[in-house]
Amino acid sequence: MPEDIRLLKAEISRLKKIISAFSPSLEIMLKRRGFTIYRKEPSGDLLVPDRKYEAAFLNKLKKYSFRLFLRDVIKHQDAFTLEKVTRYTTIEVAALYINFLLKAGLAESSGKCYHLTKRPVKSFGETLEWFVSQLIRKHFQAETAWGVKFKRPKVGGDYDLIAKVDSSLLYMEIKSSPPKGIHDREIKFFLDRIVDLSPDIPVFFVDTELRMKDKIVPMFEAELRRRYKKPIKAERIVKELFHINRKIFIINAKESISDNIETILTFLYHKEFKIT
Structure with missing residues (x-):
């Protein structure tokens, strides 16, 4: 991002905070x-990682494919395989998403399957x-x-x-x-x-x-x-x-x-x- 644009966005943000305060x-x-x-x-049904991974989780949620992937994970939350969560994405991308869930502590592996760490999650x-x-x-x-x-x-x-x-x-x-x-x-x-x-x-x-x-x-x-x-x-x-x-x-x-x-x-x- 060009420096002048970055400074302009920062100034807009600052002015909005001032307006909000008044x-x-x-x-x-x-x-x-x-x-x-x-x-x-x-x-009760909130699926959010610890603060350490929150920013990365938010960035992933901006992708429609990740949100669809999470819906499938929730649907199969007790036991899901890579193949069960690839309806809306490729196997390669789904594997990256699963690795992130494991790293962020949102999922755990159990043999050849995975499950959500927090269960049940209704939706x-x-x-x-x-x-x-x-x-x-x-x-x-x-x-x-x-x-x-x-x-x-x-x-x-x-x-x-x-x-x-x-x-x-x-x-x-x-x-x-x-x-x-x-x-x-x-x-x-x-x-x-x-x-x-x-x-x-x-x-x-x-x-x-x-x-x-x-x-x-x-x-x-x-x-x-x-x-x-x-x-x-x-x-x-x-x-x-x-x-x-x-x-x-x-x-x-x-x-x-x-x-x-x-x-x-x-x-x-x-x-x-x-x-x-």
């Missing part, structure tokens, strides 16, 4: 909406929420909380991720399942939580490189038509990133999660200039 905290932003965090960031969901929270905190200098439960739950369930980005409240629903595993009721609950919490930036994120237009976008349009008795269309920002009246954002993981989040923030903040 704006309300995430806790205060929630309280002003009538919300108090009751519980957050559960660890990849908590680890994905933790990862996206870390991405937003580091990339956008944001205050974050994930796996959040509130004391006054008008709408049931967890809020997957809450963040203070600049001076805005971001709420993100995080789906580790592919589109075929996502159903109408999940769209309904997401919209219910938006109405309840009133976030400035609601985001529905699916950890997939598949198209959002085929199933997810039509489900949103159908649920909005059911609620408001008129057609409300999602519009494409770029590729598989969509917005609904600049009020709701639908994104996938194609290319880069952090870049996709940055794209929707740039789109949201860049409003048409009108002098009259």
